Amino acid sequence: xxxxxxxxxxxxxxxxAGSFRQILQLYETRQYKKALKVSDTILAKFPDHGxxxxxxxxxxxxxxxxxxxxxxxxxxxxxxxxxxVCWHVYGLFYRSERNFEEAAKCxxxxxxxxxxxxxxxxxxxxxxxQMRNWEGLIxxxxxxxxxxxxxxxxxxxxxxxxxxxxxxxLAENILSKYEETLKELPKEDYEHSELLLYKNMIIYESxxxxxxxxxxxxxxxxxxxxxxxxxxxxxxxxxxxxxxxxVKAYRKLxxxxxxxxxxxxxxxxxxxxxxxxxxxxxxxxxxxxQYKNSDPAKSIPLSFLSGEDFREAVKTYxxxxxxxxxxxxxxxxxxxxxxxxxxxVIEEVVLEFLKTLAHPSNGVNGIEKNGSTxxxxxxxxxxxxxxxxxxxxxxxxxQSDLAFEYITKAIEHTPTLVEVHxxxxxxxxxxxxxxxxxxxxxxxxxxxLQDRFVNTKAAKxxxxxxxxxxxxxxxxxxxxxxxxxxxxxxLHEMQAMWFLTEQGEMFxxxxxxxxxxxxxxAVKKIYDDWWGDQFDFHQYCVRRGTMRAYLGLLGWEETLYxxxxxxxxxxxxxxxxxxxxxxxxxxxxxxxxxxxxxxxxKKAIKxxxxxxxxxxxxxxxxxxxxxDDPLGKNLxxxxxxxxxxxxxxxxxxxxxxxxxxWKWGEEIAKRKEQSAAKAESEVTNTTA
Amino acid sequence: xVPNIKIALxxxxxxxxxxxxxxxxxxLPTSYSDSWYKDSxxxxxxxxxxxxxxxxxxxxxxxxxxxxxxxxxxxxxxxTLAVLSPYRGYGIGRxxxxxxxEQAKKxxxxxxxxxxxxxxxxxxxxxxxxxxxxxxxVAGYYKKMTPAGDAYILRKIL
Numbered sequence: 001x002x003x004x005x006x007x008x009x010x011x012x013x014x015x016x017a018g019s020f021r022q023i024l025q026l027y028e029t030r031q032y033k034k035a036l037k038v039s040d041t042i043l044a045k046f047p048d049h050g051x052x053x054x055x056x057x058x059x060x061x062x063x064x065x066x067x068x069x070x071x072x073x074x075x076x077x078x079x080x081x082x083x084x085v086c087w088h089v090y091g092l093f094y095r096s097e098r099n100f101e102e103a104a105k106c107x108x109x110x111x112x113x114x115x116x117x118x119x120x121x122x123x124x125x126x127x128x129x130q131m132r133n134w135e136g137l138i139x140x141x142x143x144x145x146x147x148x149x150x151x152x153x154x155x156x157x158x159x160x161x162x163x164x165x166x167x168x169x170l171a172e173n174i175l176s177k178y179e180e181t182l183k184e185l186p187k188e189d190y191e192h193s194e195l196l197l198y199k200n201m202i203i204y205e206s207x208x209x210x211x212x213x214x215x216x217x218x219x220x221x222x223x224x225x226x227x228x229x230x231x232x233x234x235x236x237x238x239x240x241x242x243x244x245x246x247v248k249a250y251r252k253l254x255x256x257x258x259x260x261x262x263x264x265x266x267x268x269x270x271x272x273x274x275x276x277x278x279x280x281x282x283x284x285x286x287x288x289x290q291y292k293n294s295d296p297a298k299s300i301p302l303s304f305l306s307g308e309d310f311r312e313a314v315k316t317y318x319x320x321x322x323x324x325x326x327x328x329x330x331x332x333x334x335x336x337x338x339x340x341x342x343x344x345v346i347e348e349v350v351l352e353f354l355k356t357l358a359h360p361s362n363g364v365n366g367i368e369k370n371g372s373t374x375x376x377x378x379x380x381x382x383x384x385x386x387x388x389x390x391x392x393x394x395x396x397x398x399q400s401d402l403a404f405e406y407i408t409k410a411i412e413h414t415p416t417l418v419e420v421h422x423x424x425x426x427x428x429x430x431x432x433x434x435x436x437x438x439x440x441x442x443x444x445x446x447x448x449l450q451d452r453f454v455n456t457k458a459a460k461x462x463x464x465x466x467x468x469x470x471x472x473x474x475x476x477x478x479x480x481x482x483x484x485x486x487x488x489x490x491l492h493e494m495q496a497m498w499f500l501t502e503q504g505e506m507f508x509x510x511x512x513x514x515x516x517x518x519x520x521x522a523v524k525k526i527y528d529d530w531w532g533d534q535f536d537f538h539q540y541c542v543r544r545g546t547m548r549a550y551l552g553l554l555g556w557e558e559t560l561y562x563x564x565x566x567x568x569x570x571x572x573x574x575x576x577x578x579x580x581x582x583x584x585x586x587x588x589x590x591x592x593x594x595x596x597x598x599x600x601x602k603k604a605i606k607x608x609x610x611x612x613x614x615x616x617x618x619x620x621x622x623x624x625x626x627x628d629d630p631l632g633k634n635l636x637x638x639x640x641x642x643x644x645x646x647x648x649x650x651x652x653x654x655x656x657x658x659x660x661x662w663k664w665g666e667e668i669a670k671r672k673e674q675s676a677a678k679a680e681s682e683v684t685n686t687t688a
Numbered sequence: 689x690v691p692n693i694k695i696a697l698x699x700x701x702x703x704x705x706x707x708x709x710x711x712x713x714x715x716l717p718t719s720y721s722d723s724w725y726k727d728s729x730x731x732x733x734x735x736x737x738x739x740x741x742x743x744x745x746x747x748x749x750x751x752x753x754x755x756x757x758x759x760x761x762x763x764x765x766x767x768t769l770a771v772l773s774p775y776r777g778y779g780i781g782r783x784x785x786x787x788x789x790e791q792a793k794k795x796x797x798x799x800x801x802x803x804x805x806x807x808x809x810x811x812x813x814x815x816x817x818x819x820x821x822x823x824x825x826v827a828g829y830y831k832k833m834t835p836a837g838d839a840y841i842l843r844k845i846l
Contacts, residue, residue, distance in 0.1 A: 379741075380740070447707055448704060
């Protein structure tokens with residue numbers, strides 16, 4: 001650019017121009033204090049210089065003076081609307097605020113005045129990834145590549161654009177062209193190896209499995225991730241119908257890792273045994289013999305066997321667990337309970353097994369057992385794990401009384417086992433007795449204070465029983481605590497979503513709407529953070545060449561807002577906000593006071609006042625960071641509950657993995673229409 | 689089927705003290721105070737838990753009795769020894785007592801003793817079976833029983 005093209009307002013004499021370049025350097029190296037000093041010297045002479053103002057503003061934003069910085073950035077831009085620097089700075093500001101849409105707009109403006117600026121193009125490309133704007137990404141990446149064709153990441157970046165836009169041919173071409181630029185092929189190089197696998201993935205996704213297999217085999221010796229090569233190869237062979245080879249490939253995989261279910265399914269398919277239970281049975285018998293410690297070899301048959309075969313198989317499986325004392329036996333078998341017949345057979349098998357055991361109710365006293373009962377399994381733990389299993393079994397199939405009977409026996413037998421008290425708690429919880437459930441869970445916790453899992457459960461059950469203070473005390477045994485010895489702030493920091501949702505729901509039940517909403521907001525913030533966190537990877541993964549991992553990340557992000565904890569907190573919040581809309585505060589207070597005498601009414605109001613004072617005092621203890629509304633009063637008193645509910649709903653509505661049965665969007669929209677209609681009629685009434 | 693039985697001892701700690709409470713409360717007729725349990729944490733090897741296939745099922749808790757004058761011997765007193773009833777007959781109690789006898793040897797303590805209720809024949813026999821000798825009768829030792837229960841002293845001289 002020649003100096004003649006510089007507008008007058010932007011022109012700086014050589015000395016100051018040098019200083020400005022210095023600011024940029026200092027900014028890049030994060031020497032913010034120095035940079036501020038230099039920018040002040042320029043501004044002393046040229047107080048309206050837009051680019052300097054903008055840079056100073058940006059640096060202020062990074063030095064904890066966001067508001068002041070934002071003002072300066074805006075002022076700088078106003079003073080020099082055609083400066084790409086000012087627009088770029090504004091974009092960086094928005095990006096730091098995670099307002100990606102606005103940031104992208106700013107970069108597009110910036111590019112108008114500096115179409116070839118690689119930095120801005122790169123920043124724009126990252127935003128386009130964040131917003132899944134693949135067509136835009138292709139354009140930006142093309143420009144970058146044409147300027148810097150010697151860097152691998154720019155090729156991969158463009159290939160990514162084409163790949164995501166489902167233009168597989170061009171994506172593959174770009175990667176091939178990059179390979180042609182290499183003078184010699186790197187050997188045993190991880191990044192190059194990943195690039196080859198990425199290309200292979202693109203070929204496979206284009207639908208040409210044959211060529212994908214060819215490509216895989218021809219490049220296999222350059223790939224360091226041998227396992228992926230084996231897995232891809234087996235999958236391709238299977239899809240191509242080259243079954244004998246596929247069987248061999250899966251057998252090799254199984255030999256490497258006999259605990260991977262997918263390999264077993266692969267062999268099944270390759271042998272064409274899909275619905276032939278008899279042949280499958282034989283297959284698994286052979287495999288179970290071959291791989292004695294493999295759980296899938298024994299557990300997969302349970303899902304397809306039936307009748308006597310199932311009975312035999314499940315008996316061997318379960319008795320082995322019970323005699324070895326595997327506490328998780330029930331968890332392993334739980335998936336079978338979707339089939340009532342199988343659940344029934346399991347019950348019969350376990351009851352039968354129980355009868356064969358020596359224990360007091362079978363007429364064998366513990367002390368006298370040496371000698372007479374050699375043929376029976378007299379190990380007390382076998383009996384214990386068996387009745388422990390039955391308790392869980394009956395609880396699962398809804399027979400809570402029987403479940404309770406068995407767990408009571410188990411506790412009498414071995415009251416020192418943590419698990420029996422936990423199961424008792426769960427049975428009581430399912431019966432709806434949250435107080436007793438919580439007591440049992442506490443008993444379990446006290447048997448092993450260093451078990452964090454039980455600690456967590458105990459805190460959760462206390463919250464179910466509405467005992468917040470005790471729950472916080474318990475959970476705080478495992479957290480980094482504040483000055484009051486409470487870990488609530490740490491649990492926010494650690495993104496402990498189970499805690500935030502449970503506590504929010506508890507506050508909701510206790511009628512403490514504000515703080516409940518506060519917790520749901522905290523869960524939303526965690527998910528928003530995660531969504532924002534991917535931003536760093538758009539650059540990092542492309543640069544380091546870990547494209548397959550990156551694509552895995554993008555796929556995960558697509559399911560993010562349909563995940564259990566987000567939807568649970570969001571639905572809770574939406575429901576609460578809707579009820580705030582349906583019953584405004586004045587109506588809620590009136591409903592509480594309805595039917596009371598004058599005196600009672602006064603009393604109730606006084607009591608409410610007292611409680612508020614108490615709560616405000618308590619809020620000191622619940623303060624998190626510099627929050628000036630720890631009880632969420634502002635949330636509870638919002639005048640726009642439907643708008644906030646919509647903020648919770650929007651990411652779900654936009655999430656590809658959402659469940660179509662979720663209807664909260666309609667509930668919100670319905671009320672919004674109502675309220676709009678009401679507002680309109682009020683306007684016509686007042687004007688009339 | 690040969691059942692696989694594993695018996696092991698482990699330390700009493702602040703995190704598993706609840707186990708000692710639970711075992712004592714279901715097996716023994718007497719109840720012990722919070723401070724007694726607190727003190728159990730500072731007797732070192734003289735308090736121990738026993739595990740059967742990784743489940744805690746037995747416990748021993750002793751104290752070291754240092755005499756006020758130099759004439760008497762230092763002794764180890766077994767305050768509580770308890771094994772959950774389904775787990776008796778596997779040598780768990782013996783393993784716990786053996787551990788204490790070993791400690792006594794290490795500490796050059798010459799005597800380990802305890803009180804047993806006169807009516808508790810199983811326990812009297814058991815202690816003698818593992819080499820303790822029946823000593824004096826202490827009348828009215830169990831004051832909280834009605835009528836007050838007598839006890840024998842059982843001791844092992846090392």
